[in-house]
Amino acid sequence: MGTYVASVFEGRAHVSGKASGTLIASGLELSFWGGVNSQTGEVIDRHHDLSGHYLQETVLAIPGGRGSCSGSGVMLELLLNNKGPKAILFERQDDILTLGVMVAEEISGKAIPVVTMKPNDFRAILGMKGKTIYIDSDRVSGEAFHDTHRDHTQKPTKNYFIDGMQLSDFDKELLQGLHGEASYTAIRIILRMASLLGATELMDVTQVHVDGCVYTGPGSLLFAEKLRDWGGKVRVPTTLNSISIDQNRWREQGVHNSFGEAATKLAKAYTDMGAMPTFTCAPYQLKTAPRQGEQVAWAESNAVVYANSVLGARTMKYPDFLDICIALTGRAPRGGAHLDINRLASLILRVNLPDGDTIDDSFYPILGYKVGSLAANRIPVIVGLQTLAPSRDDLKAFGxxxxxxxxxxxxxxxxxxPEATSLRAVVDEARQIPSVDIKMEHLIDDWQRLNSASEQQAVDLVSPRQPTFFIQRNEKAGSALRRPNQGTRGFSYSDMWPVFLWLSLSSRGGRSTGEFWR
Structure with a gap:
């Protein structure tokens, strides 16, 4: 009989190292914010096929992350708590989760291998669920590596990530520590991310919106206070996202002292560094909102999408922690959605609406969910909504x-x-772009899948969230609340479904767990 030889797959190592563990794998993207418990390592997204699995001592294989920019914060907490996976394998590069690993390595020396696989290799690895997987730098196998031709004791040079990078004089000063420890740490993290993105230089930005001020655990506070205590000060106007508590009322709301005090300290660390205490997940509603073409660095997923799509400003979907690093230096990687070529659509979605079909408040959020699900990591162009003339509030809900x-x-x-004046303006005509039709029955299917409650189930709590649940939504919610169904305790889902759908998909501002009904 022949000897079985395990396949050895080679990918691209974004964070190098050696590890082994039992493989848990899925072909579905996973949002770590709200989808993974940072204190236990459990996957808590109840719509995900990994729901109930624990990441500790495993090798995790997923196509990539999705959803909130705060996934990097969850990853940091998992690694500091020793509840995270021993390695992560991606089908495509994921900046947010990889950044969380990089920050853990920079501030605590804890890191795990992060490898992006070729699509065919990734699919082969999906078939190895439950088996022990071994990772050695950029190599992945179902059997342990016994070769000796690699020198595993040789570590990369301290600033390996600047190879091929065109640094300005100011960048060099930051990297030499001439502007303090906080700026030095910040520029290292920025340059590591730039290397990951394939960017060859950095660029100036006019403003930053920080999402890392949300308290994900002790790690998020440790990182911010270290930067503050090292003398960190923002170099460009910087706004702050909504935080984890109501600063004035968290005690009377029953928030545990340890959580409330830590969240308060985190907010203070950022304002001490010069960030404005705006505390909003909708910075596009502030007077400081950027203009079309303005180069900014925003985190908070819904804000990034709105800034790029509706305002025509330019920002990558920056992970938590990278946002404050850019604020402390005023420098960001020149890549991603900052560049024209990376703003082109690679998917056409044609929305087919029946004549005379009535559009209500549920339409734009459920369409946004459908479009996002189909797009995954691709930028889509949606065709067929011109005659509806969606308002900016509609686009906010959609985005x-x-x-x-x-x-x-x-x-x-x-x-x-603003950029989609014609299909030609946003599509690379030299490429074959796939086109998909979206029909009303597709939206109804998604609605029914997400709304797992029965039609007559009583509603115990409605929790609107500002600022995306704005005055017009309050008026419509009030109207629905004044029409309770007879014969039920309180209000039924059939009374409130337009309100609930808008709340569940929109007012959570990009921080959804995928558990829209619990």
Whole structure:
């Protein structure tokens, strides 16, 4: 009989190392924010096929992350708590989760291998669920490596990530530590991410929106306070996202002291560094909102999508922690959605609406969810909504839902969003772009799948969230609340479904777990 020889797959190692563990794998993207418990390592997204699995002591294989920019914060907490996976294998590069690993390595020395596989190799690895997987730098196998031709004791040079990078004089000063420890750490993290993105230089930005001010655990506070205590000060105007508590009322709301005090300290660390205490997940509603073409660095997934798509500003979908690093230096990788070529659509979605079909408040969030699900990491252009003339509030609802399930930084809507003046303007005609039709029955199917409650189930709590649940939504919610169904305790889902759908998909501002009904 012949000897079995395990396949050895080679990928691209974004964070190098050696590891082994039992493989848990899925062909579905996973949002770590809200989808993974950072204190236990359990996958808690109840719509995901890995729900109930624990990441500790495993090798995790997923196509990539999705949803919130705060996934990097969850990854940091998992590694600091020793509850994270021993390695991660991606089908496509994931900036947010990889950044969380990089930050853990920079501030604590803890890191795990992160490898992006070729699509065919990734699919082969999916078939190895439950087996022990071995990782050695960029190599992955179902059997342990016994070769001796590699020198595993040789570590990369301290600043290996600047190879091939065109640094400005200011970048060099930052990297030499001439502007303090905080700026030195920040520029190292920025350059590591630039190397990951394939960017060869950095660029100036005019403003930053920080999402890392949400408290994900002790690691997020440790990182911010270290930067603050090292003398960190923002170099460009910087706004802050909504935080984890109501600063004035968290005690009377029953928030545990340890959580409330830590969240308060985290917010203070950022304001001490000069960030404005805006505390909003909708910075596009502030007077400081960027203009079309303005180069900015925003985190918070729904805000990134709105800025790129509706305002026409330019930002990548920056992970938590990278946002404050850019604020401390004013420098960002020149890549991603900052560049024209990376803002083109690679998917055409044609929305087919029956004549005379009535559009209500549920339409745009459920369409955003469908478009985001189909797009995954691709920038889509949506065709067929010109005659509806969606308002900016409609686009806000659409974009927030889109951001919960897509990792793309933007969308185009033909004849609606500023760059989509024609299909030719947002599509590379030299490429074959797939086209998919979306029909009303597809949206109804998604609605029924997400709404797992029975039609007559009583509603115990409705929790609106500002600022995306704005005054017009309050008026419509009030109207629904004044029409309770007879014979039920309180209000039924059939009374409130337009309100619930908008709340579940939109007002969570890109922080959805995928568990829209619990």
């Amino acid at each position: 927030a839902a889109f951001a919960t399930v897509s990792s793309a930084p933007m969308f185009h809507m033909l004849g609606v969003t």
